[in-house]
Amino acid sequence: QVLKMAKLISFVMPALNERQGIGATIKSIPKKELIEKGYGVEIVVIDGGSIDNTRELALEAGADRVIVSPKGYGKQYKAGFKQALGDIIVTGDSDGTYPFDRVLDYLKHMEMEDLDFITVNRFANMDPGAMHLTNKIGNLGLTLATNFLFGLRLRDSQSGMWILKRGHLSKINVQSDGMPFSQELKIECFKKLRSKEINGAYRERFGQTKLMKLKDGYGNLKALFKKRLSID
Numbered sequence: 001q002v003l004k005m006a007k008l009i010s011f012v013m014p015a016l017n018e019r020q021g022i023g024a025t026i027k028s029i030p031k032k033e034l035i036e037k038g039y040g041v042e043i044v045v046i047d048g049g050s051i052d053n054t055r056e057l058a059l060e061a062g063a064d065r066v067i068v069s070p071k072g073y074g075k076q077y078k079a080g081f082k083q084a085l086g087d088i089i090v091t092g093d094s095d096g097t098y099p100f101d102r103v104l105d106y107l108k109h110m111e112m113e114d115l116d117f118i119t120v121n122r123f124a125n126m127d128p129g130a131m132h133l134t135n136k137i138g139n140l141g142l143t144l145a146t147n148f149l150f151g152l153r154l155r156d157s158q159s160g161m162w163i164l165k166r167g168h169l170s171k172i173n174v175q176s177d178g179m180p181f182s183q184e185l186k187i188e189c190f191k192k193l194r195s196k197e198i199n200g201a202y203r204e205r206f207g208q209t210k211l212m213k214l215k216d217g218y219g220n221l222k223a224l225f226k227k228r229l230s231i232d
Contacts, residue, residue: 008040009107010086010166014076015094016048019057021206022094026061029100037104044084045094046076054094074174074181081169089164095205097130098122098161102200106163109198116168116193119154119186120161120200127203138217142183145221149228150187154197157183158220161200168193180223187227 011029015022022045031041045058048071055066069079081089088107092098098120110118122131123139131139139158146157160182172188174181189195 007038007088008042008086009034009088009090009103010084011041011043011090011092011100012046012077012080012084013044013092013094014046014048014073014080015050015054015058016071017050017052018054018094018206019050019052021096022054022058023061024206025092025094025096025098025100026058026063028096029062030104031062033104039107040086042085044080046080048072048076058094072177073179074177077181078174078177081166084166087166089166090162091164092161093205097203097205099201099203103163106198106200110163113196114194115196116165117189117195118163119156119159119189119195119197121154121156121197122159122161122200122202123156124199125201127201130202130204142217142220142224145224146183146187149224150191152187152190154186154190156197157186159200162186162189164189175227176223178219180220180227183220183224184227 026043029043034041043063045063045066046069047055047066048069058066067079067083069076090103092100106118106120139156143154143157146152147154162185171192172185174184174188176184
């Protein structure tokens, strides 16, 4: 039974044709353990126009809601954040790559240090084969650029697993509707909130990646310079 004063946690997960991984990803969320610790839990999937049965499988696996959004990484997250009811938002892709099973440890870390935002470093414990070498090189380049331009000390600027107190959403200004949303969110949170990067994990995905290496890499780098020029 959920405690009367429980904090509600919203798991916000973007999805696009994730029939191979959506079920296992949702089931990896330790819902029972979270409830036993006194948290309320809602699982919200934001579908960007899947043409397979992702939506149906998400509901079958235990999602509380499936929101249909225009396609776009940032657009989907903005739609999810707008409709999430939780005091705390936990994010991650729907392809099995992120360690939702460790979320209790991350929440404990967040509460002990009184943090507003956590981002999870995938490279601390990455399964062999979870990320292609070219993607690793691209991530390293974008992370170095992010740190240089914004005075940060991140090890993984492109990670898609974050924990954020929803009450602080009004303090951050993330413009991107696409893949640069992830790095821009971190820049905003580290600038304005009590934020920390912690070690996490990254696993082999179910299904095919949606990432377009050259196009997305160039787009993210371009967005970093645009963001730098827009900040006082």
